[in-house]
Amino acid sequence: MAQTRIRCAIIGASGYTGAELIRLLRSHPHADIAALSANSHAGQHMQDVFPHLFYDTLPPLTTTEAINFDDIDVAFCCLPHATSQKIIATLPKHLKIIDLSADFRLVDAEAYRHWYGEEHHAPALQAEALYGLTEHYRTDLPNHRLIANPGCYPTCSLLPLLPLAKAGMLEADPVIIDAKSGVSGAGRTIKQGMLYNEVSEGMTAYSVNHHRHMGELHQELGLALGAQPSITFVPHLIPQKRGMVATIYARLQSGYDINAARAQLHQTYANEPFVHLMPQGNVPSTHSVRGSNHCLINIFAGSDARSIILISVIDNLMKGASGQAVQNMNLLCGFPETEGLMGSALFP
Numbered sequence: 220m221a222q223t224r225i226r227c228a229i230i231g232a233s234g235y236t237g238a239e240l241i242r243l244l245r246s247h248p249h250a251d252i253a254a255l256s257a258n259s260h261a262g263q264h265m266q267d268v269f270p271h272l273f274y275d276t277l278p279p280l281t282t283t284e285a286i287n288f289d290d291i292d293v294a295f296c297c298l299p300h301a302t303s304q305k306i307i308a309t310l311p312k313h314l315k316i317i318d319l320s321a322d323f324r325l326v327d328a329e330a331y332r333h334w335y336g337e338e339h340h341a342p343a344l345q346a347e348a349l350y351g352l353t354e355h356y357r358t359d360l361p362n363h364r365l366i367a368n369p370g371c372y373p374t375c376s377l378l379p380l381l382p383l384a385k386a387g388m389l390e391a392d393p394v395i396i397d398a399k400s401g402v403s404g405a406g407r408t409i410k411q412g413m414l415y416n417e418v419s420e421g422m423t424a425y426s427v428n429h430h431r432h433m434g435e436l437h438q439e440l441g442l443a444l445g446a447q448p449s450i451t452f453v454p455h456l457i458p459q460k461r462g463m464v465a466t467i468y469a470r471l472q473s474g475y476d477i478n479a480a481r482a483q484l485h486q487t488y489a490n491e492p493f494v495h496l497m498p499q500g501n502v503p504s505t506h507s508v509r510g511s512n513h514c515l516i517n518i519f520a521g522s523d524a525r526s527i528i529l530i531s532v533i534d535n536l537m538k539g540a541s542g543q544a545v546q547n548m549n550l551l552c553g554f555p556e557t558e559g560l561m562g563s564a565l566f567p
């Protein structure tokens with residue numbers, strides 16, 4: 220039976236995903252924020268780091284080593300990849316852990332080395348983790364202790380692709396993903412390329428067809444297809460704070476058309492609280508999901524009867540990170556999946 224209240228720690232609370240988790244957990248009916256840790260900001264209060272989190276009920280930011288995990292039920296890890304695995308390996312085994320970094324998303328240690336350029340330091344834990352794309356791993360989730368929260372680009376791209384791939388409707392080649400992210404996707408750490416002058420009034424592609432999220436995309440789409448997909452993935456940085464759009468060009472298998480694909484998406488997501496197929500012809504916009512845990516998708520006809528265009532939008536900090544992390548926490552702890560997450564988008 221679910222505990223009525225759980226105690227949560229946020230490791231790496233002084234970054235964007237940590238701050239977003241605090242915003243969500245503060246109004247969660249079953250979660251208490253019991254500990255917050257940081258690195259360079261350890262010793263400060265959250266309101267000094269993020270003035271919008273001015274609540275005096277929040278615990279101070281400490282080092283991770285200073286947290287007494289004995290009375291913590293769930294730990295959210297909001298750390299850079301490679302750091303996360305080293306810290307998670309030291310945490311006590313009674314903890315349920317939701318890792319927002321990329322460290323436990325790839326089941327294959329060799330794939331991790333390929334995409335992240337170094338050996339994995341906790342391969343046993345890597346084998347224990349479950350990929351936490353909630354809508355597609357919901358039934359397995361409560362049986363795991365360590366959840367690898369998916370990346371923002373893979374969440375946005377896989378939600379429209381997986382139902383078609385699992386139904387045998389999608390060709391493995393080609394899958395072309397043209398994706399765009401707001402600047403908060405890069406975290407709060409200061410980088411020259413993220414300065415206002417570099418980002419505003421312009422748009423730039425980056426990591427063209429070699430972005431690290433391609434590892435997850437290949438893994439999860441390959442599993443759904445039962446074959447290795449041929450994925451072209453080009454992410455772009457766009458001059459807005461939050462929001463992500465994936466425009467996906469793909470082909471249907473012989474014997475299927477856009478009506479069948481649309482029916483499949485409808486059947487998969489009709490009863491989902493956070494993934495919505497829009498009415499025919501409506502174009503999903505990041506405006507409609509800003510600050511919410513929702514993903515809006517739609518399907519459009521391509522240049523011939525078997526070519527399709529899928530468009531998907533999420534808020535990278537919500538369904539792409541902290542919102543999905545809370546959705547996973549709810550399932551891990553036996554709470555209703557939507558608890559604390561049903562707020563609608565901020566518009567304008």
Ligand SMILES: NC(=O)c1ccc[n+]([C@@H]2O[C@H](COP(=O)([O-])OP(=O)(O)OC[C@H]3O[C@@H](n4cnc5c(N)ncnc54)[C@H](OP(=O)(O)O)[C@@H]3O)[C@@H](O)[C@H]2O)c1
Nearest residue numbers: 231233234235236257258259260297298320404406407540
């Ligand atoms: N931003 C997104 O949209 C998004 C989406 C999905 C997944 N993610 C992933 O989620 C993770 C966190 O992202 P973010 O955007 O929140 O990053 P961020 O804003 O850069 O924050 C990173 C956090 O990690 C802490 N930290 C860094 N090194 C540490 C260490 N050695 N020990 C303890 N704490 C340390 C930082 O503490 P100090 O600030 O005190 O130094 C900060 O709290 C990353 O792995 C990222 O790839 C991000």
